[in-house]
Amino acid sequence: MRAKKNQYATPYVVTRAYGGPEEGGWWYSMYIRVGKAKICRTHKVRKVAERMLAELEECDPYGIRRYDHYTVMVERFPGEFETKNRPTYE
Numbered sequence: 248m249r250a251k252k253n254q255y256a257t258p259y260v261v262t263r264a265y266g267g268p269e270e271g272g273w274w275y276s277m278y279i280r281v282g283k284a285k286i287c288r289t290h291k292v293r294k295v296a297e298r299m300l301a302e303l304e305e306c307d308p309y310g311i312r313r314y315d316h317y318t319v320m321v322e323r324f325p326g327e328f329e330t331k332n333r334p335t336y337e
Contacts, residue, residue: 255284256296262315269336277330284325
């Protein structure tokens with residue numbers, strides 16, 4: 248019997264950030280965690296993520312919808328997709 252795996256539904260704000268002046272300037276998507284991750288069984292994580300996103304978009308607690316957007320990522324550990332460093336231009 249296979250062990251059931253847990254996953255996390257983690258809310259983020261996705262915003263644009265300036266990367267640097269190379270090639271006339273470039274931008275990248277920056278993922279900022281804005282709430283607690285919820286641990287879920289693999290078979291339930293999509294529904295939890297959809298519900299979490301709907302709640303964020305409805306009440307917009309951080310007032311960001313005007314410029315950026317919310318997303319909920321399904322992760323193996325909380326904060327897996329959080330932007331920690333500016334990417335390098337190559």
